[in-house]
Amino acid sequence: xxxxxxxxxxxxxxxxxxxxxxxxxxxxxxxxxxxxxxxxxxxxxxxxxxxxxxxxxxxxxxxxxxxxxxxxxxxxxxxxxxxxxxxxxxxxxxxxxxxxxxxxxx
Amino acid sequence: xxxxxxxxxxxxxxxxxxxxxxxxxxxxxxxxxxxxxxxxxxxxxxxxxxxxxxxxxxxxxxxxxxxxxxxxxxxxxxxxxxxxxxxxxxxxxxxxxxxxxxxxxxxxxxxxxxxxx
Numbered sequence: 001x002x003x004x005x006x007x008x009x010x011x012x013x014x015x016x017x018x019x020x021x022x023x024x025x026x027x028x029x030x031x032x033x034x035x036x037x038x039x040x041x042x043x044x045x046x047x048x049x050x051x052x053x054x055x056x057x058x059x060x061x062x063x064x065x066x067x068x069x070x071x072x073x074x075x076x077x078x079x080x081x082x083x084x085x086x087x088x089x090x091x092x093x094x095x096x097x098x099x100x101x102x103x104x105x106x
Numbered sequence: 107x108x109x110x111x112x113x114x115x116x117x118x119x120x121x122x123x124x125x126x127x128x129x130x131x132x133x134x135x136x137x138x139x140x141x142x143x144x145x146x147x148x149x150x151x152x153x154x155x156x157x158x159x160x161x162x163x164x165x166x167x168x169x170x171x172x173x174x175x176x177x178x179x180x181x182x183x184x185x186x187x188x189x190x191x192x193x194x195x196x197x198x199x200x201x202x203x204x205x206x207x208x209x210x211x212x213x214x215x216x217x218x219x220x221x222x223x
Binding site: 098099 | 110143149150151152153164166167168200202207208209210211212213214215216
C-alpha cells in the first residue's frame with residue numbers, strides 16, 4: 001500500500017503567518033492527493049482534491065501543489081479558525097490511505 | 107445538507123464483534139460510496155472499506171477477513187461489523203460518503219470504540 005508521511009507533526013504559528021505542510025508518498029500517486037482539515041469533535045472537511053483544486057466553499061488562502069510523491073498544502077495568512085489538524089489522502093491506488101496528520105497550533 | 111451520524115456501543119470486549127451504524131440524513135443513500143474509516147489513538151486514519159449500491163463492497167486487505175459492511179436503504183443507514191476484536195481495534199470510527207472519485211466530502215463526527223474486558 002502507499003504510505004503517506006506528513007511533516008512536520010506539529011507546526012506552531014501565529015495568526016497572519018503562512019503555514020507550509022508537506023505530504024510525501026512512498027510511490028507516485030499521479031496527482032491524486034487530497035487534503036482535509038479536522039477540528040476536535042467535528043467532522044473532517046475536504047479542502048483540496050487532486051493536488052490543487054479547492055473544494056466547494058474553501059477560501060483562496062488554502063492552496064495545494066506538488067506532483068509525483070511530494071505535495072504541499074499552503075495556508076497563507078492564517079486565520080484563527082485555521083488552527084486544526086490537517087491530513088492528506090491518496091486515491092491513486094487501493095487501499096486508500098491517509099497521512100498521519102500535521103497539527104497547526106497557535 | 108447531508109449529515110452522517112455514527113452510533114453503537116462504546117465498549118466492546120476482546121474477541122467479540124464490533125457493530126456500528128451510520129445514519130444518513132439530508133440525502134439518499136443510493137448511488138454513493140459509503141465508507142468506514144478509523145483512527146486509533148495517536149495514529150493516522152485507516153480506511154476500512156465501503157459499500158455501494160446495496161451490496162457491492164471493497165475492503166482494506168489488512169482487515170478484509172474480519173470486516174462486513176452493509177447498507178439498509180429502507181432506513182438510509184449503513185453498518186460496520188468487525189469480528190474478533192483486540193485492543194488494536196480501539197479507535198475513533200468515522201463514516202463517510204464519497205463518489206466514484208474517492209473524495210470524502212461528508213463525514214460523521216466519529217465515535218470512540220474501546221476494546222477492553
